[in-house]
Amino acid sequence: MSVPVLTPALQVEGVEEACEALRARGLRLSAARRLVIEALVAAGRPVRAEEIAGGLGGRLPRSDLASVYRNLETLESHGLVRHLHLGHGPGLYALAGEERELLLCESCFRYIAVEPDVLDGVREALADATGWQARFSHFPLTGLCPECG
């Protein structure tokens, strides 16, 4: 049981860069592992492990689901991948990169991602009231969006 959220994230943008970072950490670059990275880059949004194994619905070769999970875990433990949760439903995976804060509406279930500085005031108010440091990039901040409020 790891604490992937707290793993320092790398700033990874493309396939080659990610593969490079991977080898730099002494990890092997297998075909299946490269496919996971390609899928995350191609998707451009957080995706389920099953979508990766399914080759993003035909865009990429399909691969074994168990291996996908294992590779996601490996990549995550090395800071190359992160995963997050949007309410109920399966975990979602993305290449590590700039971590934006997530806001999930518990009425319409849509979510938005904002730059961290947007929530500076929130973080400050929370720290003043409770001493906690808020982080909304793994588990989103939940509430009602302006339309549903």
Place this chain on the structure above:
Amino acid sequence: MSVPVLTPALQVEGVEEACEALRARGLRLSAARRLVIEALVAAGRPVRAEEIAGGLGGRLPRSDLASVYRNLETLESHGLVRHLHLGHGPGLYALAGEERELLLCESCFRYIAVEPDVLDGVREALADATGWQARFSHFPLTGLCPECG
């Protein structure tokens, strides 16, 4: 797929009061249903469905897990029960009552519950910055607690 979080919660404290509220809503009071209520009251904290079915480890008679889930869903849809999530792991159920805001530490995985007014400043800052209304009684606010920060 319901949106239980938004169901107006009743203020239910004890077994008899809950049974009363249940009948007032035209629901039948079966033995299995009463056991669910008794388990929630006896536990005094959010519990997993399996704990209820297991009779809280011997304190109460055990019952069928599928029925427990069905009854929790029924009770929740009538505002008598609510469920929440504390990070990864199974959903937790509690009698509806005063809803306190939950703060989960993503490092040590402990959580605290605070009175809603403690977070008034946080809510205000969030509304100012994004127009969202924060709610942390179903999905907790996540971050680092003072010890882990």
Place this chain on the structure above:
DNA sequence: ATACTTGCAAATGATTTGCCAGTGT
């Protein structure tokens, strides 16, 4: 009487594990 519930079995969805053959370095 009859619509609602139960209990058991089986299905589902997400994720993990065991194992042995295959492969990256």
Place this chain on the structure above:
DNA sequence: ACACTGGCAAATCATTTGCAAGTAT
């Protein structure tokens, strides 16, 4: 070579569903 990784099957965990038999009102 040799440790690491892949693929496949099977296990696990949380939850849901089908259905015949039982029960609350």
